[in-house]
Amino acid sequence: MAELMELMAQTNISSSENLLAHKYHEHDDMEIYKNIKDKITEFTDESSMDREAFNEFSYNSDDFYNEALSSIKGIDKHVMECSNNKRITKPMSPATKIVLVKTDEGHSTTISEPSIMLAEFKKKYKNGNKSILADYDGTLAELEKKPDMAIPTSRVLSLLKKHPEIIICTGRSCEKVDEWFPMEVECYAEHGAMHRKDGIWDDIKAIDKQQEDFKTTVLDIMNYYRKRTPNSSVEEKSCGAAFHYRQCGNIDKIIQLMYCELSKLGAIMGFMVSAGKKVVEVKLGSKGKIVDKINPGVVAGDDLTDEDMFEHSRNITIKVGKDDTKADYYLQNTGEMITLLEELMDSSNSE
Numbered sequence: 041m042a043e044l045m046e047l048m049a050q051t052n053i054s055s056s057e058n059l060l061a062h063k064y065h066e067h068d069d070m071e072i073y074k075n076i077k078d079k080i081t082e083f084t085d086e087s088s089m090d091r092e093a094f095n096e097f098s099y100n101s102d103d104f105y106n107e108a109l110s111s112i113k114g115i116d117k118h119v120m121e122c123s124n125n126k127r128i129t130k131p132m133s134p135a136t137k138i139v140l141v142k143t144d145e146g147h148s149t150t151i152s153e154p155s156i157m158l159a160e161f162k163k164k165y166k167n168g169n170k171s172i173l174a175d176y177d178g179t180l181a182e183l184e185k186k187p188d189m190a191i192p193t194s195r196v197l198s199l200l201k202k203h204p205e206i207i208i209c210t211g212r213s214c215e216k217v218d219e220w221f222p223m224e225v226e227c228y229a230e231h232g233a234m235h236r237k238d239g240i241w242d243d244i245k246a247i248d249k250q251q252e253d254f255k256t257t258v259l260d261i262m263n264y265y266r267k268r269t270p271n272s273s274v275e276e277k278s279c280g281a282a283f284h285y286r287q288c289g290n291i292d293k294i295i296q297l298m299y300c301e302l303s304k305l306g307a308i309m310g311f312m313v314s315a316g317k318k319v320v321e322v323k324l325g326s327k328g329k330i331v332d333k334i335n336p337g338v339v340a341g342d343d344l345t346d347e348d349m350f351e352h353s354r355n356i357t358i359k360v361g362k363d364d365t366k367a368d369y370y371l372q373n374t375g376e377m378i379t380l381l382e383e384l385m386d387s388s389n390s391e
């Protein structure tokens with residue numbers, strides 16, 4: 041790291057203008073870039089991508105993906121290593137379905153998969169810790185084409201306002217949380233890097249100069265890809281950023297490239313990279329750590345970052361969606377999740 045900093049210091053680039061970011065500007069100094077690239081390769085012990093070859097191809101070219109990939113040795117291996125870095129202790133397996141509606145027989149006999157009836161589930165909740173840590177996108181709100189479209193419904197807002205035991209734990213920015221959720225709702229934002237209680241934010245991961253530098257670099261890289269990928273977008277947060285590609289068709293290879301590039305930088309600069317639903321995110325927070333800290337009675341989520349919460353939970357875990365998960369239970373969609381929360385709140389209030 042010291043060597044890399046020294047190399048950066050040898051240039052005329054000011055400290056706020058990171059060298060790696062500079063590479064993405066028009067007037068690149070290829071020699072400097074090569075030195076930096078070699079350093080990154082050395083740090084990550086893995087062959088780096090050939091950016092010059094990469095640049096020769098247009099995103100509109102049919103050959104682009106294959107050619108660009110063939111110029112990058114070991115990319116698949118690296119992507120696998122990136123995913124293997126995740127701590128895996130609980131296995132990913134099918135979860136038990138929570139049955140919200142009565143079947144004809146009044147119980148689960150017509151359901152072929154493992155299931156638990158609502159009444160039984162409510163008892164389980166009543167006997168434990170009442171706090172609920174809920175993810176937002178994909179859990180309390182349907183996924184939408186564009187991030188700004190997923191505005192909370194009045195049903196969700198009224199649930200949250202009435203029941204302070206429900207705490208939001210989202211990847212959204214503090215700004216978006218302030219815009220969408222009333223001040224009385226307790227929220228963890230930016231994947232647990234920021235916390236708002238009684239309308240006041242406390243910065244769990246204090247933002248310092250180095251983090252500002254990493255954000256500039258990350259935004260440069262994401263914008264590099266955005267400019268070349270029609271319909272993609274970049275979402276800036278206080279201490280992170282997200283590259284969205286929901287409306288881009290199949291660009292998995294491009295995403296792999298960007299993921300690898302960001303991961304290498306993350307290893308040096310100290311940020312995390314995660315892949316979610318049609319999004320690549322750079323973050324400082326960890327939802328798992330929030331679960332360790334507050335030990336909620338129920339954790340609810342739908343995405344990969346939520347698997348981190350399920351992994352850390354000692355209590356009830358529920359996933360929206362039927363894919364293999366570390367959660368114990370699952371519900372089919374966000375509508376079912378909201379209904380379950382309403383039912384749980386009603387029954388605990390009627391005690």
Ligand SMILES: O=P(O)(O)OC[C@H]1O[C@H](O[C@H]2O[C@H](CO)[C@@H](O)[C@H](O)[C@H]2O)[C@H](O)[C@@H](O)[C@@H]1O
Pocket residue numbers: 175176177178179182183184185186187188189190209210211212213275282284285286316317318319321343345
């Ligand atoms: O932790 P979450 O509350 O689940 O937030 C995760 C990310 O969600 C948002 O992106 C996702 O939802 C969008 C709106 O439905 C959708 O267009 C996008 O494809 C999804 O990835 C949000 O924009 C990110 O900032 C959150 O980190």
